[in-house]
Amino acid sequence: MRQVGLDEVRAIARGAAVLGTGGGGDPHIGALMAAAAIRTHGPVALTPLAELPDGAVVLPVAMMGAPTVMVEKIPSADQVGRAVDVLTRHLGLEVTHVACIEAGGVNSLVPVAAAAELGLPLVDADGMGRAFPELQQVLLTLTGVRATPMAVVDEKGNCAVIDTVDNRWAERLARSVTIDMGCSAMISNYAMDGAAARRGLVPGTLSLAASVGALLEPGVAGEDPASAVAAHLGGRVAVRAKVVDVERRTTTGFARGTAVLEGAGEHAGRRLTVDFQNENLVLRDGDHVLATAPDLICLLDTASGAAITTEQLRFGHRVSAVVAPCDPRWRTPEGLALAGPAAFGYPDDAVLLEGVPA
Amino acid sequence: MRQVGLDEVRAIARGAAVLGTGGGGDPHIGALMAAAAIRTHGPVALTPLAELPDGAVVLPVAMMGAPTVMVEKIPSADQVGRAVDVLTRHLGLEVTHVACIEAGGVNSLVPVAAAAELGLPLVDADGMGRAFPELQQVLLTLTGVRATPMAVVDEKGNCAVIDTVDNRWAERLARSVTIDMGCSAMISNYAMDGAAARRGLVPGTLSLAASVGALLEPGVAGEDPASAVAAHLGGRVAVRAKVVDVERRTTTGFARGTAVLEGAGEHAGRRLTVDFQNENLVLRDGDHVLATAPDLICLLDTASGAAITTEQLRFGHRVSAVVAPCDPRWRTPEGLALAGPAAFGYPDDAVLLEGVPA
Missing domain, CATH: 2.40.390 (CV3147-like)
Incomplete structure (x- = not known):
């Protein structure tokens, strides 16, 4: 799979919801957001993890919060790209790739929407190979990638850039901000170069989600x-x-x-x-x-x-x-x-x- | 009063605690922090509000949180200047003056400590003419100065830069972050130019505090x-x-x-x-x-x-x-x-x- 178009979105939604183990958000909402962005901006190029150059600047993007709330509070197209924009401006770097932090119905597809919005390729990988509730719970924490600086943005125009002494503190501060923002927010964190991404991400998660999704296709x-x-x-x-x-x-x-x-x-x-x-x-x-x-x-x-x-x-x-x-x-x-x-x-x-x- | 030395710190502490109307922090702690900074860096120059040039870049600094906690969790010298540093870096501006956001035993003297640390003059003024619990409760809100971008930093090295759609949202997000940081944090917010400061601040608050303090001197x-x-x-x-x-x-x-x-x-x-x-x-x-x-x-x-x-x-x-x-x-x-x-x-x-x- 070298790109994500409308068909791939449907398959990924179905399969990523399986890998999300109950979390990672409602696949219907993830698919709506990704499909809307692809209809406007075209399909998203998918970069295999192994092909990521050392000097790539990779920014994961995700929704943070309670899935019970996310189903009633769908982010705007503008909000999807804004977390990456805010973090990029803070870092003063030019981002080359978007990535997924977890597998899940929303969190495998929000990055597709963001990549489409921003006109960037997406890495075929994620930070867990599944979904977990807390943001320090990624393999990147084990390989020494810092969660911060991280951006948290809401649909109203509020944002916070958090910089913490460890990834657990990032979870703590970002969780409180997310709760204030209405229990659901868009985040970008774990900015890393291509070498760090190859060490710390799980390869092929989007392809795996799509293949699981294909198994579950009606008929x-x-x-x-x-x-x-x-x-x-x-x-x-x-x-x-x-x-x-x-x-x-x-x-x-x-x-x-x-x-x-x-x-x-x-x-x-x-x-x-x-x-x-x-x-x-x-x-x-x-x-x-x-x-x-x-x-x-x-x-x-x-x-x-x-x-x-x-x-x-x-x-x-x-x-x-x-x-x-x-x-x-x-x-x-x-x-x-x-x-x-x-x-x-x-x-x-x-x-x-x-x-x-x- | 054209500068704040050790004698002035004692008088301001006594008088600002009166103007703080029960809040604004313990004057003993404020005096300790300001005196320590003055002993290291020398007295702080005081700029009357009316003499502030239009193009001045004024950054208020304060402690946020519950005074019950502040008395047991005194900020380090490093933390005092860091809120201003973080906000300055975020704004990409060179700060020319430090200011007080409220009158109070700590919040009239934390800016003295910060000004001494940073080698900057302090404005003889504050944002309220008293103390209030919430950060949108300053005259600057009435004159249209935005509370954000604002920096919140703790003693451990965590920080957040918040940018919100209005000053009430700044209170909400910063309060949660402050609670996570242990109910007490150092903040810098309401960055403004000299003209906005002259419109929105209360003139002469530090001089007034010192004169009240003089009335209360033992003997x-x-x-x-x-x-x-x-x-x-x-x-x-x-x-x-x-x-x-x-x-x-x-x-x-x-x-x-x-x-x-x-x-x-x-x-x-x-x-x-x-x-x-x-x-x-x-x-x-x-x-x-x-x-x-x-x-x-x-x-x-x-x-x-x-x-x-x-x-x-x-x-x-x-x-x-x-x-x-x-x-x-x-x-x-x-x-x-x-x-x-x-x-x-x-x-x-x-x-x-x-x-x-x-």
């Missing part, structure tokens, strides 16, 4: 789309179930909560739960932990295979929980400290898929 | 220092009383609460209250309102005349409440809308001293 998806997705991602369908309750609260700028599932098949009669904070983080069978972050826990509609984001989860959904292995760098002690269950305040040890080649 | 203050201060400020001693209770909470970044006073003299046997939010805002005799912001409500120690800041207020203090007229621009409908009792959520109409020449 292509077979009887059991979840199994097809699981096989494609090297994972497995851990659970088939029905959603029977969703406890949900939007606090400290996140969509937090727990979904309660009634198991089917091998889990028939079992009470399963999924704890989420924007993303699905811990999957349990009663007290027994089946899977945790940083592995991917994707809730797919059992019939269509469509990813269900945490803000869409509701009673009656028939879901298949696909568990897929995360990028191997997340499985190191440093990676687990940054994005394992303890990083989210859960008492559990990380439970990761076994037999995954590193 | 100079007579039997009734509060009456001497009231006469000097064109006000009156409204109440003599003893503090019998202080209800206090540090919420949303402010020191809020109510002091309960037991009246003496003409108010003997009466229960008086002072509502505060960093500053003293409403003085009541039972349900009867005696005085409100924007007029100055200064609680002075009856014996020494020393101003008592809201965070120092405690059971047993014998106090004299001096009410003094605010700058006449605060008495306009626009001024009252910005800083009258309703602006702080109190249900009362403004009650202002009568017979004050405008």
